[in-house]
Amino acid sequence: MSGPGGRDRAGWFVALPVAVLVAALLIFRSVVPGGSLLPTFLPWLGVTVPLLAGLAIWRRSRVGMLAALLPLGAWLTVFGGHLVPDGDRPHDLVVVQHNASDENPDPAGTVRALLAAGPDLVALEEVTPEALPVYTAAFTADYPHHAAHGTVALWSRHPLADAGPLDIRPAAFGPDWNRGLRAVARTPHGDIAVYVAHLPSIRPAATGLGTGNRDDSAARLGAALRAERSERVILLGDLNATAADRGLTPITSQLTTSDADFAFSFPARLPIARIDHVMARGLTVTSVRTLPRTTSDHIPIVAGLAASD
Known part of the structure; x- marks a missing residue:
């Protein structure tokens, strides 16, 4: 022994x-x-x-x-x-990001859950053309401004200008793949370019995880951000990667977020990673946290943003 x-x-x-x-x-x-x-x-x-x-x-x-x-x-x-808890850090804007799922059985209930956070902006992904009118009708009169393109959409308390498609389609995908938009939110703190994006999913392949299409889309989004002339930018989206993923470097090298909470958003039944993001430039993301689960397979996140001096 x-x-x-x-x-x-x-x-x-x-x-x-x-x-x-x-x-x-x-x-x-x-x-x-x-x-x-x-x-x-x-x-x-x-x-x-x-x-x-x-x-x-x-x-x-x-x-x-x-x-x-x-x-x-x-x-x-x-x-x-x-x-370290975020606490009540000062913020000027509240934004919500949520992949609502194209199979969501309760779009109206999802919207009610998101609005409980009192956001200024709400970005949704996987909004099908059939469900879009249901989502729009569920938003209260406090959100009279919205923009949609393909399967991504944005609702706002503040007027939206120059809303239009954002081309982040990977080279391997056809013209029916449209999952990006850009608009300018005219907020009390000045104009802010708001991007909503849904990058391609990672697909298992014989050689490992297939990230090529997602990385291609991230590079295109990064190029659009580099070309953006607005000093203030907010990105809301399901990026199908954590912020530490090197595939998002074209994005994360230009924008920042808050790391004071893990805010795991996927999968909803057993969250293991935050793949839904709020990132910014010219503003400070002061906090990111999850909201109660909806009928989606993702968990919504809410973030506070402070306007830079």
Whole structure:
């Protein structure tokens, strides 16, 4: 039977390689290969900390317990800010983003749930032509302005100008794929270019996760953002990726969001990642949180934005 020293050495051999691997994945996440899979599950690497600690306790390994501190420190370095509540940070605008699902059985109920947040802007994706009149009728008189193109739509308290399609269609898709729009919201804080986008889904392929079409669409959206002349920009959309996904670099290199809450939005039954986003330029996203679940397979998110000085 192994004595305490043997148990400690066994804990070392088991825990240390795992601890080093997890810490490396967290700290060097920007260069470690992993496509979209690693960024999606990156926050969940923290689960290894209690597992390693539990194993160390079971093995009575002091070294194993120390090893568990390595991924814990790495996780807190990357995600510690998410644990700090937003509180009541000042904001000038409230916006809601929601993939409402093209199979949503209760569009009117979905709208009522979203309006409970008191938003200035509401962006929806997967709005079918048949459902659009139902959604429009469900918005109250406080939202007299709206724009729609393809399967994306925007409702606003404030007047909308220059509303039109946004071409983010991947080269591999046909002309019937239309999932982007741009409008200018004339708010009390000045004109703001508002983009609504729904990037293609990731499709499993024989070689792994098929992200080519999504990345192509993200690059086109990034090009449109670079060409945008307005100083203030808001992007609302289902980007089918987390903000850490390198496929979104053409977008995230230009816009920022709030990381003070995980705000996992998909899938609704067991949310594991935030793939619905509110990002901005020329404004500060002060908070992002989820709203109660609707009849969609996504969870809506609401964000506060402060106008820059």
